[in-house]
Amino acid sequence: MRERRMAARKAARRVLWRPGVHGTIRERLDWLTRTAPQVYDLDEQADIYGDRIVAALEERVAGLLGTEAAAFFPTGTMAQQVALRCWAARTGDPTVALHALAHPEVHERHAFSQVSGLRPVRVTGERRLPTAAEIRDFEETFGALMLELPLRDAGFVLPTWEELTEVVEAARERDAVVHFDGARLWETTVHFGRPLEEIAGLADSVYVSFYKSLGGFGGAALCGPRTLVEEAKTWRHRYGGTIFQQFPTALSALAGLETELPRLPDHVRHARVVAAALREGFAAAGLPWARVHPREPHTHEFQVWLPYDPDVAAEAAVRQAEETSVLLFAGPWNHGGPDLACTEVTVGAAGLEWTADDVRAAVADFVTRLPAL
Numbered sequence: 001m002r003e004r005r006m007a008a009r010k011a012a013r014r015v016l017w018r019p020g021v022h023g024t025i026r027e028r029l030d031w032l033t034r035t036a037p038q039v040y041d042l043d044e045q046a047d048i049y050g051d052r053i054v055a056a057l058e059e060r061v062a063g064l065l066g067t068e069a070a071a072f073f074p075t076g077t078m079a080q081q082v083a084l085r086c087w088a089a090r091t092g093d094p095t096v097a098l099h100a101l102a103h104p105e106v107h108e109r110h111a112f113s114q115v116s117g118l119r120p121v122r123v124t125g126e127r128r129l130p131t132a133a134e135i136r137d138f139e140e141t142f143g144a145l146m147l148e149l150p151l152r153d154a155g156f157v158l159p160t161w162e163e164l165t166e167v168v169e170a171a172r173e174r175d176a177v178v179h180f181d182g183a184r185l186w187e188t189t190v191h192f193g194r195p196l197e198e199i200a201g202l203a204d205s206v207y208v209s210f211y212k213s214l215g216g217f218g219g220a221a222l223c224g225p226r227t228l229v230e231e232a233k234t235w236r237h238r239y240g241g242t243i244f245q246q247f248p249t250a251l252s253a254l255a256g257l258e259t260e261l262p263r264l265p266d267h268v269r270h271a272r273v274v275a276a277a278l279r280e281g282f283a284a285a286g287l288p289w290a291r292v293h294p295r296e297p298h299t300h301e302f303q304v305w306l307p308y309d310p311d312v313a314a315e316a317a318v319r320q321a322e323e324t325s326v327l328l329f330a331g332p333w334n335h336g337g338p339d340l341a342c343t344e345v346t347v348g349a350a351g352l353e354w355t356a357d358d359v360r361a362a363v364a365d366f367v368t369r370l371p372a373l
Contacts, residue, residue: 078241128159179203208223291305317330320369
């Protein structure tokens with residue numbers, strides 16, 4: 001099924017998102033060749049162990065987020081472990097309060113505890129960010145609160161700006177530092193109605209990714225106070241993250257900041273159009289239970305839930321693409337419970353070409369490929 005889905009995505013005439021990560025090596029290099037001269041002097045000497053272009057990228061990101069400094073890391077997994085172990089040394093408490101669906105809890109094989117000597121504790125498992133009351137009333141002490149913005153596995157959800165500021169204040173009342181897992185922080189400005197600098201300014205440190213929304217080849221940055229960042233660079237070296245030359249990845253990150261970051265607000269706004277049309281399409285098709293979550297997306301990504309086995313939904317999505325060259329649901333379908341399937345939808349540049357009528361028509365065609373309930 002994965003191979004069929006990948007082939008269908010490549011051949012499809014219409015998709016909601018056509019990420020560069022699924023391109024060929026030639027296509028990826030062609031993209032970088034076109035964009036790199038716009039963002040950096042290619043006649044400058046290449047980097048060695050984090051200087052030159054890597055240092056320029058760090059400076060650019062720190063400026064965007066309004067922090068004193070930033071450190072480039074090969075992965076977000078490494079960046080966040082380093083950040084939180086540095087904070088643990090300062091607070092004297094290795095306990096990190098986080099959500100049960102936070103990335104380190106679900107996708108990192110318990111790296112916090114197994115590698116970095118941290119002790120994660122779960123504040124809540126609800127499909128939303130923790131509340132200020134939950135932070136204030138949490139029965140255990142903790143030195144750091146980590147907030148994933150947006151919380152992907154809950155549906156790319158965000159709190160309101162007021163809720164976020166209250167949660168941060170509640171953590172500070174407990175003398176805890178606040179760290180943002182901002183892998184997708186870039187696309188939160190529309191929901192919060194605030195610039196990146198103001199959003200990042202709520203936290204003591206922030207991690208951002210260069211590939212999830214910006215289309216880079218990889219990499220991440222840890223941003224925060226200069227003293228923290230300098231210590232983080234020492235730990236980066238100890239973790240094996242100070243790589244000899246990283247100019248291709250750094251170039252792709254600068255290109256993403258230049259070309260993709262300005263487009264994200266439009267993608268977020270159009271995701272709301274797509275989500276509404278999906279709801280209307282499922283209702284018009286008479287599907288007895290279908291959900292778009294959140295009802296109005298907080299970013300350009302959201303979930304769709306259907307009352308079918310995941311294999312059934314996946315087969316319908318791929319068949320639609322194979323037969324019509326329209327791929328409405330490009331991602332895998334996951335098990336969400338008995339006869340319940342969930343998939344993630346991302347609206348990118350390709351999705352801007354879809355009108356609400358286009359989405360509703362695609363839903364009607366997709367539903368014809370599902371068995372009757």
